[in-house]
Amino acid sequence: MCGIVGYIGNREACPILIGGLRRLEYRGYDSAGIALLNHEGNLNVYKEIGKVANLEAHLADKDASGVIGIAHTRWATHGVPSVRNAHPHLSQSGRLALVHNGIIENYAPIKQHLSEQGYTFQSDTDTEVLVQLIEFCQQRDNLPLHEAVRRALNEVIGAYAIAVVDRQEPDMLVVARQSSPLVIGVGEDNSEFFVASDATPIIEYTNNMVYLNDGEVTCLRIGQEMQIHTLQNEHVDAQVQFVDMSIGSIEKGGFDHFMIKEIYEQPQSMRECMRGRLLASRHEVVLSAVNLHRAKFLQAKRIIIVSCGTSWHAGLIGKQLIESWCRIPVTVEYASEFRYSDAVVGPDDVVIAVSQSGETADTLAALQLARERGAFLMGIVNAVGSSIARTTDTGIYTHVGPEIGVASTKAFTGQVLVFAMFALALGREKGVIDTQTYEHVIDELSRIPDKMETVLRQNDYIADLSKRFTYAHNFIYLGRGYNYPVALEGALKLKEISYIHAEGYPAAEMKHGPIALIDGEMPVVCIATHHQLYEKILSNIQEVKSRGGRVFAVVTEGDESVCKLADYCIQVPETLSPLAPLLAVVPLQLLAYHVAVQKGLNVDRPRNLAKSVTVE
Numbered sequence: 001m002c003g004i005v006g007y008i009g010n011r012e013a014c015p016i017l018i019g020g021l022r023r024l025e026y027r028g029y030d031s032a033g034i035a036l037l038n039h040e041g042n043l044n045v046y047k048e049i050g051k052v053a054n055l056e057a058h059l060a061d062k063d064a065s066g067v068i069g070i071a072h073t074r075w076a077t078h079g080v081p082s083v084r085n086a087h088p089h090l091s092q093s094g095r096l097a098l099v100h101n102g103i104i105e106n107y108a109p110i111k112q113h114l115s116e117q118g119y120t121f122q123s124d125t126d127t128e129v130l131v132q133l134i135e136f137c138q139q140r141d142n143l144p145l146h147e148a149v150r151r152a153l154n155e156v157i158g159a160y161a162i163a164v165v166d167r168q169e170p171d172m173l174v175v176a177r178q179s180s181p182l183v184i185g186v187g188e189d190n191s192e193f194f195v196a197s198d199a200t201p202i203i204e205y206t207n208n209m210v211y212l213n214d215g216e217v218t219c220l221r222i223g224q225e226m227q228i229h230t231l232q233n234e235h236v237d238a239q240v241q242f243v244d245m246s247i248g249s250i251e252k253g254g255f256d257h258f259m260i261k262e263i264y265e266q267p268q269s270m271r272e273c274m275r276g277r278l279l280a281s282r283h284e285v286v287l288s289a290v291n292l293h294r295a296k297f298l299q300a301k302r303i304i305i306v307s308c309g310t311s312w313h314a315g316l317i318g319k320q321l322i323e324s325w326c327r328i329p330v331t332v333e334y335a336s337e338f339r340y341s342d343a344v345v346g347p348d349d350v351v352i353a354v355s356q357s358g359e360t361a362d363t364l365a366a367l368q369l370a371r372e373r374g375a376f377l378m379g380i381v382n383a384v385g386s387s388i389a390r391t392t393d394t395g396i397y398t399h400v401g402p403e404i405g406v407a408s409t410k411a412f413t414g415q416v417l418v419f420a421m422f423a424l425a426l427g428r429e430k431g432v433i434d435t436q437t438y439e440h441v442i443d444e445l446s447r448i449p450d451k452m453e454t455v456l457r458q459n460d461y462i463a464d465l466s467k468r469f470t471y472a473h474n475f476i477y478l479g480r481g482y483n484y485p486v487a488l489e490g491a492l493k494l495k496e497i498s499y500i501h502a503e504g505y506p507a508a509e510m511k512h513g514p515i516a517l518i519d520g521e522m523p524v525v526c527i528a529t530h531h532q533l534y535e536k537i538l539s540n541i542q543e544v545k546s547r548g549g550r551v552f553a554v555v556t557e558g559d560e561s562v563c564k565l566a567d568y569c570i571q572v573p574e575t576l577s578p579l580a581p582l583l584a585v586v587p588l589q590l591l592a593y594h595v596a597v598q599k600g601l602n603v604d605r606p607r608n609l610a611k612s613v614t615v616e
């Protein structure tokens with residue numbers, strides 16, 4: 001999705017903004033642009049289609065100076081990717097430049113109204129309508145920039161994070177948000193401010209950040225406290241937070257891609273996620289979310305999990321864990337469907353939103369619906385300080401560190417691990433899970449990071465095997481029980497980054513239709529680790545083999561039966577069935593990664609995809 005970077009201070013803004021855009025490249029985009037303003041009021045805008053590197057090349061022979069600036073990577077919504085539609089957009093007089101992430105839903109009537117007032121438009125975007133509207137308010141009522149922005153935003157319906165500069169007020173940068181993320185980094189003594197869609201472009205300059213809330217407009221001036229007002233013009237005190245993130249955690253650290261770095265980080269991210277929560281020596285799981293809201297959770301008649309994509313797959317595993325260990329009924333909903341459904345939700349329900357970014361528009365809207373109907377809201381989120389983390393009544397951070405690769409990997413295992421700890425803690429509070437199971441699972445969870453390391457040692461073998469699959473146009477992934485969501489996740493990973501069509505099924509469903517697809521050309525990935533349904537999936541593999549399918553199986557170490565049948569076998573260490581996804585998903589992440597690398601594709605930034613889907 002679109003990325004925003006802004007700067008106001010005494011340094012040259014251009015290198016800061018370009019560096020920031022590079023840090024936001026992972027979000028996905030099709031064009032990039034920058035506007036630079038100096039204290040004399042010279043405002044210059046540069047835009048290019050394609051990568052940030054193109055914009056940088058375009059700037060090479062320009063005098064790109066200015067101490068105030070805004071920059072943007074665009075992910076097309078209104079109008080094709082083109083220089084004309086790229087941001088920043090200028091107002092009619094050329095006085096204002098604006099960048100925007102989000103969608104202005106009522107842009108058409110506003111455009112119509114402005115056209116009747118003599119405004120003309122150079123682009124197809126909703127964003128240009130907004131900058132013209134701000135100028136219209138400014139000129140009509142003779143307003144300073146920040147006040148004109150506030151007035152204009154009162155007429156707007158939709159989602160936005162914006163940054164605006166005005167060449168007639170070359171000492172300020174105005175930013176605002178509604179349903180799209182925006183963070184402000186605060187330099188020492190307010191000597192400079194950094195603005196971005198997330199903390200990654202800012203962290204090399206400061207750890208002190210202010211996360212804007214919905215409906216807040218902020219005026220930034222060098223050497224002055226930031227001025228935050230609501231759309232209703234009420235003053236809001238800035239809440240500066242220390243964000244504990246290192247530069248190393250957002251760089252590749254010797255790996256070819258972020259995705260493979262993040263796959264390899266999983267043993268460590270599992271340890272981070274468990275730190276202070278899973279107390280193995282005391283055989284205890286301690287989660288403040290559960291302790292602080294014990295009554296809410298104990299009274300819950302039902303849990304509804306809302307999420308999208310990979311986070312939805314984690315939710316499917318969460319459902320099984322919670323139902324087994326807490327005996328509370330759980331439903332798992334696509335947030336995008338739930339938000340528009342007439343869902344029966346009420347005060348007896350706990351709604352759990354699962355999200356890596358914490359900014360997914362559909363998940364936020366699903367929470368909004370649940371909030372209106374009185375449910376108690378919990379987040380399982382990775383990005384600290386994100387909108388979902390702040391919207392929910394309580395939450396459990398996954399703490400797996402920044403995930404930059406568009407294909408989610410360590411976030412998924414973090415989410416599953418959080419669900420396991422949550423179900424253990426709540427099952428214990430309810431007195432539902434027996435002590436032996438509780439302690440056994442805790443022991444086993446503490447061994448998961450080492451076992452993941454064993455799986456990762458097979459990377460070279462999987463890389464080699466992947467060469468045999470680059471020809472394929474279709475894959476089927478099969479799993480049962482806890483491994484069914486792993487099949488879905490493996491298929492999604494392959495689709496996203498290798499552009500090979502892949503479907504995940506519960507293995508027994510195959511004979512109800514998909515079996516017709518199987519022939520000698522069809523790779524079938526079977527997750528067949530040891531559990532109660534092992535014999536059943538063995539039969540499913542036999543059915544695939546008798547129709548000539550090529551089987552790539554993920555099995556438990558020491559397996560003989562499946563390995564005799566399968567064409568290729570990857571062994572993962574023995575673990576408890578409910579924890580099997582944590583190990584079984586890793587070879588599937590590696591397989592998808594290596595197939596994409598073999599095909600020469602852009603693994604970290606696959607076509608058409610965005611890391612953080614902040615529009616619906």
Ligand code: M6R
Nearest residue numbers: 309310311355356357360407408
């Ligand atoms: O940030 P979220 O977890 O809310 O994102 C949800 C999905 O957009 C995300 O999981 C997406 O499916 C990933 N690209 C999967 O790899």
